[in-house]
Amino acid sequence: MSAWDRFLEAFFNPVVMSRYLPDILKGTLLTIELAALIIVSGLALGLALALLRSFGFRPLNLLIIFVVDLFRALPPLVIIVFIYFGLPAVGLSPSGFVSTWLSLMFVLMAFSEEIYWAGITSIPKGQWEAARSTGLTYGHALMSVVLPQALRLTIPPLTNRTIAITKGTALASVVAVGEILGMASSAVSNSYNPSPLTMGAVAYLILFLPMVVFGRYLETRMAWKR
Amino acid sequence: MAARPIVEARGIHKHFGSHHVLKGVDLALAERELAFVIGPSGSGKSTLLRCLNRLEEPSSGSVVVDGVDMLDPRTDLNHARQRIGMVFQSFNLYPHMTALGNVTLALRKVAGKTREEADAVGRTALDRVGLADRAGHTPGQLSGGQQQRVAIARAIALEPRVMLFDEPTSSLDPELVGSVLGVMRDLRESGMAMVVVSHEMGFARNAADRVLFMDQGLIVEEGTPSQIFEAPAQERTRSFIGQIQKH
Ligand SMILES: Nc1ncnc2c1ncn2[C@@H]1O[C@H](COP(=O)(O)OP(=O)(O)OP(=O)(O)O)[C@@H](O)[C@H]1O
Ligand SMILES: [Mg+2]
Numbered sequence: 509m510s511a512w513d514r515f516l517e518a519f520f521n522p523v524v525m526s527r528y529l530p531d532i533l534k535g536t537l538l539t540i541e542l543a544a545l546i547i548v549s550g551l552a553l554g555l556a557l558a559l560l561r562s563f564g565f566r567p568l569n570l571l572i573i574f575v576v577d578l579f580r581a582l583p584p585l586v587i588i589v590f591i592y593f594g595l596p597a598v599g600l601s602p603s604g605f606v607s608t609w610l611s612l613m614f615v616l617m618a619f620s621e622e623i624y625w626a627g628i629t630s631i632p633k634g635q636w637e638a639a640r641s642t643g644l645t646y647g648h649a650l651m652s653v654v655l656p657q658a659l660r661l662t663i664p665p666l667t668n669r670t671i672a673i674t675k676g677t678a679l680a681s682v683v684a685v686g687e688i689l690g691m692a693s694s695a696v697s698n699s700y701n702p703s704p705l706t707m708g709a710v711a712y713l714i715l716f717l718p719m720v721v722f723g724r725y726l727e728t729r730m731a732w733k734r
Numbered sequence: 735m736a737a738r739p740i741v742e743a744r745g746i747h748k749h750f751g752s753h754h755v756l757k758g759v760d761l762a763l764a765e766r767e768l769a770f771v772i773g774p775s776g777s778g779k780s781t782l783l784r785c786l787n788r789l790e791e792p793s794s795g796s797v798v799v800d801g802v803d804m805l806d807p808r809t810d811l812n813h814a815r816q817r818i819g820m821v822f823q824s825f826n827l828y829p830h831m832t833a834l835g836n837v838t839l840a841l842r843k844v845a846g847k848t849r850e851e852a853d854a855v856g857r858t859a860l861d862r863v864g865l866a867d868r869a870g871h872t873p874g875q876l877s878g879g880q881q882q883r884v885a886i887a888r889a890i891a892l893e894p895r896v897m898l899f900d901e902p903t904s905s906l907d908p909e910l911v912g913s914v915l916g917v918m919r920d921l922r923e924s925g926m927a928m929v930v931v932s933h934e935m936g937f938a939r940n941a942a943d944r945v946l947f948m949d950q951g952l953i954v955e956e957g958t959p960s961q962i963f964e965a966p967a968q969e970r971t972r973s974f975i976g977q978i979q980k981h
Contacts (some may be wrong), residue, residue, distance in 0.1 A: 637789055638826035638885070642892060643815040652839060656830050700933035 521703040528695040532707045535691030538605075539715065542687060543674045545609050550616025551670070557617065558624035562650060572621070579618035584676045587611040592683040604683035616673045623665050627658035667723040671716060678712075688712060738801070740765050740896050746795035748781050748951075755781050756792070757951035761929075766780060768928045770938040770959070773948030779931045782948070783898045784927070799893045819889025823827045823901040825881045829965040833860060833884045834869040837891050845892065859891035860884070861862060863917045867965040879910030882976060884916050896927040898974065903934060933978060935963065948972045 509517070561572050577589070593606035610677065629653045639649035681690035692708030741763040748756035755778045765768050771779050780891045784790035786797055788804050788811060795803040802814045827836050834856050841852035860866050863883035865869050873881050882902055889897060899918065903911040905928060915937050922941050932938070938945055945962040945972075947955045966972045 632824075632826075634822060634824050634826035637830065638820075638822065638828070638888075639817060639839075641787055641789060641818075641820040642839055642888065643812040644846040645843075648843045652843065653828050657828075660830070714853055 518702055519706045521701050524695075524699045524701045524703040525707060528691075528699065528704045529707065530691035531686075531691045532688065532711055535686055535688040535708070536715070537710045538685070539588060539711075540675050542605065542609060542677045542680065542685075543715075546612045546616055546674055546677070547643065547670055549609075550613040550673070551620050551666070553613065553617040554620030555624055557621040558628060559650070559655075561621070561625055562628055563646075569691055574619050576618040579614045580622070584611055584615050584616075584673070585679050585682065588679055588683060603652060604680055604685040607683055608677065608685060612673055612676050612679075615676070616670065619669045619673065620666055623662050623669060624658065627662040630661060631657050664723065664727040667719070667726055671719050671723060674719075675712075675716060687722040739763055739766060740767075740800055741929070742796075743782075743786060743796045744796045746785055746797070747791045747793045748778070748790065748797045750786060754950050756785065758795070759948075759951070761786075761946070761951055761953070763927055763929060765927055766925045768941055770928065770933045770942035770945045770946060771929065771948060771961075771963065772933070772938075772974070772978075773954075777948045779948055780799045780900050780949045783820070783900050783929060783931060786898060787815055787820055816840070816844060817890045817895045818895040819850050819886075819892065819894035821882070821885050821889055821897065821899045823904050825878070825885045825905075827872070827885055827888075829873050829880050831867060832870050832872055833876065833887075836873070836884055837888045840888070841891055855891055855902075856887075859887040862890065862920070863887045866942070877910060878906045879913045882906065882914045886914075886917055886921070890926075891920065895927075897921065899928065899930040899931070899932065901931055903932065919931070935978065939963065947974065949974070 518566060557572050557576070561569050588607050591602060591611055592604060595607075603682040635653055635657070637650055639653040640646075644652070677687055678689040680687050681693060684690070686694075688708045688711050692704040695704035696702050739762040741761065743759065743761045746756050746759040746761075747754070759778075759782055760787055761769070761782070770908060771782070771933050773779050785792045785795075786799065786804070788797070792805065797803075799814065800817050800970055802817070803809055804811070804814060827833075828839070831839065834853065837856040837859050838849075838852040838858055841847045842849060845852075847855065851891060857869060858868060863886050865880060865883055865887065868876060868884070871886070876884065886902075902918070903914050906914065906928055911934070915934060918928070918930070918937070930937075930942070943960050944956055945959050946953050947962060947966070947968070955962065955971045962971065963975060966975055
């Protein structure tokens with residue numbers, strides 16, 4: 509057997525691949541589910557925090573900044589392990605799925621809050637003043653004038669950050685979640701053949717490559733025409 | 735002219751930290767009057783205007799606009815601000831909205847009009863500034879002069895009783911200044927009370943009732959345009975007028 513054949517045998521073994529394809533597909537669906545939950549809840553919480561912060565209530569803002577910095581500083585895996593193995597000590601036992609969801613949700617919340625906040629503060633003061641001078645309330649000025657412009661600025665960095673954090677769903681394999689990597693690794697140990705990892709990698713590419721390309725596209729066309 | 739002034743500001747002081755920017759300014763503006771404010775950079779002209787609609791909080795003093803005490807905590811400030819239009823040097827149009835969207839936002843959100851009503855009022859306002867045909871354009875698709883006229887339309891659509899202009903033509907290319915001044919002249923002829931901070935002396939000469947010269951947080955001198963421009967009583971006024979006429 510040549511080296512090339514051994515390579516094909518190891519990483520592209522058709523028998524192993526067809527046998528574990530259903531598992532990988534199941535894992536892919538779970539990854540999609542987990543990613544969707546993380547993205548929706550993380551981005552929504554991040555926006556909520558940024559809006560709260562814009563009211564400029566100092567004690568609240570210090571708290572927000574503290575929480576945000578905490579989740580930006582901790583490695584996501586540490587948060588996952590903390591929730592999964594730590595919370596049972598206080599009587600809560602979230603599943604691996606929920607632990608991963610919550611952890612990455614908080615991480616995305618923290619990073620996206622900073623991005624939203626940067627967007628909101630980058631809108632020139634004159635926009636607020638024009639809006640307020642016509643009698644718009646603070647809330648109306650924020651929602652109708654400032655936020656739409658801020659959100660547009662945040663889309664490219666937000667997309668990139670969301671991709672980076674969502675890829676972290678692979679960490680769920682550590683806490684026994686059958687997402688793509690979890691399925692692939694157990695297939696590898698059952699079949700003594702790494703081909704399922706190839707399928708796993710392809711599944712990640714199919715999920716994330718379009719998002720990466722989309723992020724790049726947004727980045728090139730975000731300039732605002734004034 | 736003897737009637738109640740439309741704007742009456744008394745004893746306005748403004749501090750920014752330790753910086754005393756307005757040092758007791760009085761300003762009474764009669765109905766239909768145009769007051770033109772000049773003065774060196776940093777003398778407090780913008781701050782004074784911004785105190786009148788409370789974009790800036792006066793440290794002390796009183797401001798009454800159209801009978802409404804602007805500094806009374808019980809005053810509905812957002813409602814009161816609709817009576818005071820403001821036009822900024824940098825236009826401050828909302829770049830994500832069309833000209834009509836800019837003009838109608840406050841009509842819908844503050845004046846409580848339906849979209850149809852607001853659009854009708856907004857189109858009339860755009861027509862008054864000669865931009866009826868630009869209603870669907872965004873600010874990025876308009877020239878500076880057109881943008882500033884949209885900003886004026888945004889303010890007058892709310893039917894204010896007085897309009898504040900803070901250097902409305904200072905960031906315009908010279909060939910676009912005329913169109914904005916034309917709109918301001920029309921407004922003035924319609925009887926709008928106005929306070930204008932500007933360097934357009936030609937406009938002041940033939941449109942202003944009164945010229946006020948500010949320096950270091952005080953109104954140093956005021957009078958008719960010809961008094962102030964041709965025979966200023968104060969040395970500071972004279973040297974300022976001399977300087978700007980050199981340019
Ligand atoms: N928000 C602020 N915080 C601190 N200082 C301020 C603020 N706004 C204005 N000032 C200061 O107040 C003084 C008066 O400013 P203002 O803008 O009213 O002057 P101005 O007469 O309009 O000048 P210009 O002709 O340059 O527009 C300046 O020294 C300025 O630096
Ligand atoms: Mg100024």
